[in-house]
Amino acid sequence: xxxxxxxxxxxxxxxxxxxxxxxxxxxxxxxxxxxxxxxxxxxxxxxxxxxxxxxxxxxxxxxxxxxxxxxxxxxxxxxxxxxxxxxxxxxxxxxxxxxxxxxxxxxxxxxxxxxxxxxxxxxxxxxxxxxxxxxxxxxxxxxxxxxxxxxxxxxxxxxxxxxxxxxxxxxxxxxxxxxxxxxxxxxxxxxxxxxxxxxxxxxxxxxxxxxxxxxxxxxxxxxxxxxxxxxxxxxxxxxxxxxxxxxxxxxxxxxxxxxxxxxxxxxxxxxxxxxxxxxxxxxxxxxxxxxxxxxxxxxxxxxxxxxxxxxxxxxxxxxxxxxxxxxxxxxxxxxxxxxxxxxxxxxxxxxxxxxxxxxxxxxxxxxxxxxxxxxxxxxxxxxxxxxxxxxxxxxxxxxxxxxxxxxxxxxxxxxxxxxxxxxxxxxxxxxxxxxxxxxxxxxxxxxxxxxxxxxxxxxxxxxxxxxxxxxxxxxxxxxxxxxxxxxxx
Numbered sequence: 001x002x003x004x005x006x007x008x009x010x011x012x013x014x015x016x017x018x019x020x021x022x023x024x025x026x027x028x029x030x031x032x033x034x035x036x037x038x039x040x041x042x043x044x045x046x047x048x049x050x051x052x053x054x055x056x057x058x059x060x061x062x063x064x065x066x067x068x069x070x071x072x073x074x075x076x077x078x079x080x081x082x083x084x085x086x087x088x089x090x091x092x093x094x095x096x097x098x099x100x101x102x103x104x105x106x107x108x109x110x111x112x113x114x115x116x117x118x119x120x121x122x123x124x125x126x127x128x129x130x131x132x133x134x135x136x137x138x139x140x141x142x143x144x145x146x147x148x149x150x151x152x153x154x155x156x157x158x159x160x161x162x163x164x165x166x167x168x169x170x171x172x173x174x175x176x177x178x179x180x181x182x183x184x185x186x187x188x189x190x191x192x193x194x195x196x197x198x199x200x201x202x203x204x205x206x207x208x209x210x211x212x213x214x215x216x217x218x219x220x221x222x223x224x225x226x227x228x229x230x231x232x233x234x235x236x237x238x239x240x241x242x243x244x245x246x247x248x249x250x251x252x253x254x255x256x257x258x259x260x261x262x263x264x265x266x267x268x269x270x271x272x273x274x275x276x277x278x279x280x281x282x283x284x285x286x287x288x289x290x291x292x293x294x295x296x297x298x299x300x301x302x303x304x305x306x307x308x309x310x311x312x313x314x315x316x317x318x319x320x321x322x323x324x325x326x327x328x329x330x331x332x333x334x335x336x337x338x339x340x341x342x343x344x345x346x347x348x349x350x351x352x353x354x355x356x357x358x359x360x361x362x363x364x365x366x367x368x369x370x371x372x373x374x375x376x377x378x379x380x381x382x383x384x385x386x387x388x389x390x391x392x393x394x395x396x397x398x399x400x401x402x403x404x405x406x407x408x409x410x411x412x413x414x415x416x417x418x419x420x421x422x423x424x425x426x427x428x429x430x431x432x433x434x435x436x437x438x439x440x441x442x443x444x445x446x447x448x449x450x451x452x453x454x455x456x457x458x459x460x461x462x463x464x465x466x467x468x469x470x471x472x473x474x475x476x477x478x479x480x481x482x483x484x485x486x487x488x489x
Contacts, residue, residue, distance in 0.1 A: 027214040033278045034149030034206050035271060036378060041150070044377055045103045058364040058377030059103065065367050068096035070112040076123035080173070081130030084137045088369065090116050091143035095372055098150040103377075110154045114161070117148055121165040127175050135180040135192060138200035139370060141173045142271070145206035146372075152210070166211045174216060177203040181223055181231075188315040189228050194253045195261055197223070197231020198268035205275040217279070224272055224283055230314075233287060236265060237294035241308035249300065249307055250293030256312065260333050262298045267336030267371045270295075274339060284343055292352060295340045299354035304413040304446050335365035338375030346381045354417070360389050361420040361467060392419040392465035394472045395446075400461055400480035407459065407480045410447045414465035414472065421466035424448050429458035429479055441466065453482045 032038055047055035062068055072093040080087045094116040101110035128137050148165055151157055177200035184192050201220045208217025224233055230253050237250035254262040269291055273283040284291060301307045337358040344352040359365075364376035372378075397412040409424065421441040425434040438448055453459065458481045462474040 027217075029209050029212055029214075029217075030279055031209075032149050032153055034146045034209050034275055035278075035372070036150060037278050038153070040378065041099075041102045043381075044099070048103050048377075052383065054363060054376050054380055054383070058374055058380070061364045061366055062096065062099065062374045062377060065096055067093040067367065068100055068109075070097060070100075070106075070108040072097065072112055072116070074116040074119040076119040078123050078125050079128055080120075080124060080140060081128030081134060081137050081176075084130065084133070084140050085369070087120075087137075087140035088143060090120065091140045091147055092367065092372060095143060095147035095150065096367070096374075098147055098154075099374075099378070101154065102150065107156060110151070110156050113147065113151050114154070114157045117144070117151065117157075117165050118161050120144065121161070121168040124168050124172050127172050134176065134185060135196040135200060138177045138180065138196075138203045141169075141177060142199055142202035142206050143372070144173075145169060145203060145210045146271075146275075149206065149210050169207050170211055170213070173203070174207050176200075177207075178216075178219065181219075181227065181229065184229060190230060191315040192229055192231075193257065193261065194230045194236040194265035195268055197227065197229040198236070198265050198272065201227075201231055202268055202271045202275070205272055209275060209279065220272065221276060221281060221283065224269075224276075225286060231265075231269070233269070233283075233290050233294075236269060237290050237297075238312070239310045240290075240293060241297075241310075243308075247296075248293050249297040250290060251308070251310055252294045252298050255298065255301065255307075255309070259298070259302050263302065263334035263336060264370055266291075266295050266298055266340070267334060270336055270339045274343070277343070285348075289344070289350060292340070292344050292350065292355075296352060296354045299337065299358045303354065303357065303417050305354075305417070333368060334371060335362055335368050335373035335375060336371055337362060338365055338379045342375075342379045342381050357417040361418075363468075389467055389469050390416070390418055391470040392416070392467050392472045395419075395422065395463050395465050395475050398461065398463055398475045398478050400478045402480040402482045405451065405453065405455070405482060407450045407453055407461070407482055408447070409450065409461055409463070409478075411463055411475065413446050419465035419467055419472075422446070422448075423464045423466060423471065423474075424450075425462050425464075425474065426450065427460045427477075429460050429481075432460075434460070434462060434474075434477075439466075455483050456481065 030037060048059045074090045075086055094113045097109040097113040130137060180200050201223050204216055204220030226232060230236060236253050238253060239251040241249045252262045254265055273291060276283040297307055337355050341352055341355045341359040344350040345356055365373050367373040392414040393416055395411045395414050399410050401408045423436055424438040426437045427434040437450060458479055460477040460479050462477040464474045465472040
């Protein structure tokens with residue numbers, strides 16, 4: 001009996017010992033350590049103060065944002081699910097004002113960011129419910145958590161208010177992202193797109209860091225590696241294609257959908273990896289840089305360069321719906337490329353040529369409705385070591401197909417991945433009085449349909465390429481005559 005008592009006592013001592021070890025060895029998070037560390041923030045501040053480029057260029061772009069003004073007034077809701085878009089606007093304002101405070105030292109911006117965060121933590125009193133797209137409430141949830149992590153170092157934010165904000169995150173907002181990744185709103189797991197999963201993965205990592213909850217942070221890391229949905233990296237980049245030159249491109253899960261949503265997912269998973277990197281975990285390099293393979297695929301095709309494509313379907317309304325990649329090139333909506341380019345090529349020395357070109361075409365990055373943006377300020381690690389972006393080459397291969405009531409134009413993308421837009425001009429045949437009929441800016445579409453034509457009248461067309469450096473010369477002109485039939489010249 002005595003031995004039994006000793007045994008039980010010993011077990012209790014061992015339990016207490018291991019519990020104590022667990023507590024002592026619990027992860028100590030880096031703060032700030034969400035999207036940016038203190039070293040990142042100090043770099044921004046130093047480079048702007050010294051007038052260094054391209055940071056100063058990015059800073060001046062941020063200063064113009066209406067959401068980055070200390071006069072911004074929040075519109076909090078008890079149920080964030082009523083309008084995730086309005087919640088996201090307030091979260092962006094909190095983040096941008098927090099950045100302006102740190103870089104400029106002007107406390108008016110800190111007070112604005114604190115006011116926004118306090119207003120929301122005071123108003124939210126329920127787990128968000130939405131009529132549709134509940135999973136996308138993960139966007140403002142993650143954004144508020146990342147904004148608060150920047151702001152946490154400000155002495156003006158009272159401890160009780162900061163604690164109330166963290167309580168809001170844990171009690172009301174974390175359950176949304178956790179439950180979505182577990183059950184996907186009751187749908188089939190492959191019904192949900194990559195970006196639906198990815199925004200909630202960002203939320204888990206950001207909340208875990210903000211609230212010093214290793215268990216929540218680990219949930220997000222585990223989902224990135226092993227999750228069943230399309231947000232895990234193996235499903236976000238389901239196919240790897242090796243080109244003749246040895247380049248490996250990773251087909252992005254939403255590339256059959258459209259370029260805007262493909263880039264949305266790239267940006268969200270980039271945030272996941274950046275937060276993990278700031279905490280000492282290299283998800284960027286996981287599975288042989290699989291995120292980079294996917295980002296390079298999206299970036300290459302978004303510049304209207306061909307990529308391999310493997311047919312697939314999912315549980316959307318129409319099966320067999322995704323037989324080919326979507327061919328629309330969109331630049332300006334998704335300022336996500338400085339983060340990817342700077343991590344892989346600048347920091348690690350891993351070539352990322354297509355991401356690099358996307359960053360160059362967009363530099364300085366502006367803001368966006370679903371991304372904080374301004375990565376030229378926040379993610380640039382060293383001054384530009386590459387030559388300035390050259391004026392784009394003259395587009396070649398212009399063709400004009402005439403039909404009833406329209407003329408369809410198509411040309412080859414400008415060589416060298418240097419164009420982020422085009423100018424299309426038209427003249428009545430033989431008059432040489434060309435005038436603009438369309439200008440694409442921050443779009444790399446290499447086609448245009450002219451509907452403002454008259455049957456039987458001949459038209460001359462020409463096209464030039466644009467970027468921030470300038471405009472190319474115009475191409476040789478081609479002629480078309482819309483009538484009852486098609487013709488090509």
